[in-house]
Amino acid sequence: MATNQQFYWAVKFLIWLLAALPIAWLSWSILQKTLGPNPAEAIDRFLGYWALVFLWITLAVTPLRLITGLGQLIRFRRLLGLFSFFYAVLHLFSYLTINQFFDWVAIWEDLLKRNYIMFGFFGFIILTILAATSTTTMIKRLGAGNWNRLHKSIYISAILITIHFIMIRKGFQLEPFVYAAVLLLLLTSRFKLKHRRSRKRKFLSLKK
Numbered sequence: 001m002a003t004n005q006q007f008y009w010a011v012k013f014l015i016w017l018l019a020a021l022p023i024a025w026l027s028w029s030i031l032q033k034t035l036g037p038n039p040a041e042a043i044d045r046f047l048g049y050w051a052l053v054f055l056w057i058t059l060a061v062t063p064l065r066l067i068t069g070l071g072q073l074i075r076f077r078r079l080l081g082l083f084s085f086f087y088a089v090l091h092l093f094s095y096l097t098i099n100q101f102f103d104w105v106a107i108w109e110d111l112l113k114r115n116y117i118m119f120g121f122f123g124f125i126i127l128t129i130l131a132a133t134s135t136t137t138m139i140k141r142l143g144a145g146n147w148n149r150l151h152k153s154i155y156i157s158a159i160l161i162t163i164h165f166i167m168i169r170k171g172f173q174l175e176p177f178v179y180a181a182v183l184l185l186l187l188t189s190r191f192k193l194k195h196r197r198s199r200k201r202k203f204l205s206l207k208k
């Protein structure tokens, strides 16, 4: 029978595989030249999209853990969050290189013209801080309480990125709103489940 540790490594392997698939697909599409008339834009959008998907999966871990009671799920949250950051770095890199060719004046003008970029930028800064403080050493250095408070800012980042996404898709497009609705659901369920759990704990301690 598989031990806990074997199960842990199997799930980790699956996450790595899942995270490698979009990159593999993108590389294949670049080689096959099937990215449409504007490949630079397609690459940038694809990478941004997967950064968002991994962020949403990361945010789903806590509600899932609270619903299923599978405490072990928490062990995969950091890895999922780091994959979101990884795709966000590639997204920014593709914007700076193949889209803007490191032309800082053009980038500045673009920032002023398409102000949704600002939302993505601040969302990215938060993700960078969270990735930099995701190690066990940083948890010890900051203290669990401070670390937890800091890492709640992942929700601020997710809200900024939702705005970034909604504003990019001009006119009314359903997809960004679906992601916004899922985020709202994740936020409220997390709050409700935590609240219910603390009420249950209080009730049990009164019974003792």
Ligand code: HEM
Pocket (backbone or CB within 6 Å): 040, 041, 042, 044, 045, 046, 048, 049, 050, 051, 052, 055, 084, 088, 091, 092, 095, 099, 117, 120, 121, 122, 123, 124, 127, 161, 164, 165, 168, 169
């Ligand atoms: C400094 C940071 C960022 C910059 C400069 C930036 C810039 C951009 C630009 C220019 C686009 C439009 C692509 C195009 O039309 O060529 C875009 C799209 C997008 N970005 Fe960002 N972004 C940043 C951060 C992020 C982050 C952190 C995320 C998610 C975690 C993200 C998610 C997205 C998504 C989902 C799209 C739309 C993809 C689609 O249309 O399917 N961005 N970003």
